Amino acid sequence: MRAKDPVGGCYRIIQELQHQIECKEAELDKIYYTIANCRAQNAHRLQMQTLKIDDGDHCQMMNKLPLI
Numbered sequence: 001m002r003a004k005d006p007v008g009g010c011y012r013i014i015q016e017l018q019h020q021i022e023c024k025e026a027e028l029d030k031i032y033y034t035i036a037n038c039r040a041q042n043a044h045r046l047q048m049q050t051l052k053i054d055d056g057d058h059c060q061m062m063n064k065l066p067l068i
Contacts, residue, residue: 001013
């Protein structure tokens with residue numbers, strides 16, 4: 001490598017590879033964040049659906065109770 005790049009040699013290649021690793025790690029962190037955010041939104045959506053179903057069942061039960 002010193003013949004191809006007398007100034008930087010292997011060191012310059014190592015720096016470039018380290019930079020690529022850092023960029024890929026940042027990209028991976030962004031993907032993990034997006035996945036966590038999607039999972040949280042999905043969990044919230046499921047919780048809201050469950051609450052709506054429970055409220056609907058509760059209202060149906062209240063409508064079936066005899067009036068006193």
